[in-house]
Amino acid sequence: MGMKELVEELRALRRKALEMGGAEAVAKQHAEGKLTVRERLDLLFDGGTFTELGVLATHANVSPAMRGKETPADGVVTGFGKINGRLASVIAYDFTVMAGSMGRTAEIKCNRAREIALTKRIPMVWLIDSAGARIQEAIGSTFAQSGFLFREESIMSGVVPMVSAMMGPGAAGTAYIPALADFVPMVKGTSHMALGGPPLVKAVVGEDITPEELGGSKIHCEISGVADLEVADDKACIQVIKDYLSYFPQSNLEKPPLVASEDPEDRMDEELLTLVPDSPRRAYDMKKVIHHIVDGGRFFELKPGWAKNLIVGLARMGGRSVGILANQPMVLGGALDINSADKAARFIMLCDAFNIPLVFLQDVPGFLVGSKVEKEGIIRHGAKMLYAVSEATVPKVTVVVRKAYGAGYFVMCGKAYEPDLIVAWPTAEISVMGPEGGTNIIFRKEIAAAPSPDEERARRVEEFRKLINPYVAAGGAFVDDIIDPRETRPVVIRALEMAQTKKIERPWKKHGVMPV
């Protein structure tokens, strides 16, 4: 054959691979409300920037069960392209080819894509739509030579941003990919993840359960906390991946990109005067405070349906990416429990890994107490949050909006946790405990001995209450200032600018022993 014929042959092979699992399988994918893997990548990458690797790959032909089968691209599309002008590496499973199962050749392609992300220090994006390991190629003890991907993914953690979008099933092998990634959106209705899918669950433990009940988006976004965001469809899923990555640098060696905002840095916001109720025991929506201080009111919340007593998410202030942690008085009064501590610790580590400054908005009556939370291990979960905020060396700014009680004040970056600026609103209540609890402990004997113990207690409580006053904290220069709530945005932005050259040296260690 001459060159012309050879090129024709090549083109034909490529065309065949681009047909994925064939017209019937593609129609089935569409009928389920899902896009094909190639339609997804068209949406993800800027037009004309995607370079595919391994398009001509086929299955490894290692098993009689695979003889005669065709597996275009071996069921996974890999390569690199630009997302909003910045490179990323991608691994996207193709459900139309043997249910997106992970074949031996496919894994060679995935190795290549991970290596590109790690050695070139660019984000790694997985689009998961896969039944898991391809059992036909991995049957029996050939399994001994597998599992490399999770070790590699662990090593990549904190080096490059990792996104694992659930756009179909992710069972067994493909369920640990999201578990080790930083950001996990899930498409409502079509995506599931579970260590063992329903057939395995039935066989091993005898439980009859649907994929949706076992590991649908509601389970993981509201109960388990494994996923970060529930999205309506594939298109929305691709959009949140792009939005998420826009807040991040390409790797831990860089700072996040500055994104100019029309929102003036010195904007004073009158609304901030009216959000906190007059009664210190009443709840209000902390999300409103966030919306009023960030650039353009845009807040990319993570895990909005789980551990709702603590809000975490990404925003920009003065064009800089920030990670915001805020107590939510609307849920459990803003008190911290095990899940909110878990959510906070993970988010702090995420931001610290990628040089994203942290802004803390405090209104926390403390950690929940009682036998239930002690049995759940609130001590070690609370310690995890202490550990994460202590370790973080990124710029940290703390605003005490209202309550700042006990260890709640510590874990939300109180003065001892190296905030570059800590300010309080005039409504701030900073104290080891509330007046009632404190009075009962300190003046127990005096109250018992008084002619009228109830009156004595009430008098002592009022005296104690007077000591919980932001001007006590400001008077000792324990906090940097008391601010007019309207000034919050300019004050935080100026602090972030001041702290951008922050340099903190820690003693050398291999790593700490994190209380997980």
Place this chain on the structure above:
Amino acid sequence: MPEEVKAHITGVVFQVLAKPGDKVGAGDPIIVLESMKMEIPVEAPRAGTVTAVKAKEGETVQEGDTVALLE
């Protein structure tokens, strides 16, 4: 079968806002607990009619206790 509305936190009943026969919407507060220095509402999980209120002002309820029934 009436749905049990349960306290999601241990606390002292500060206010009882609904009485038997009241129609409530999802998210409407049925009682308010005082806990963790805050007033924390226990809300109707869905719309319905309150058939019984089992909590009294000043009483302590434990997390998981049924405070009202919803039909």
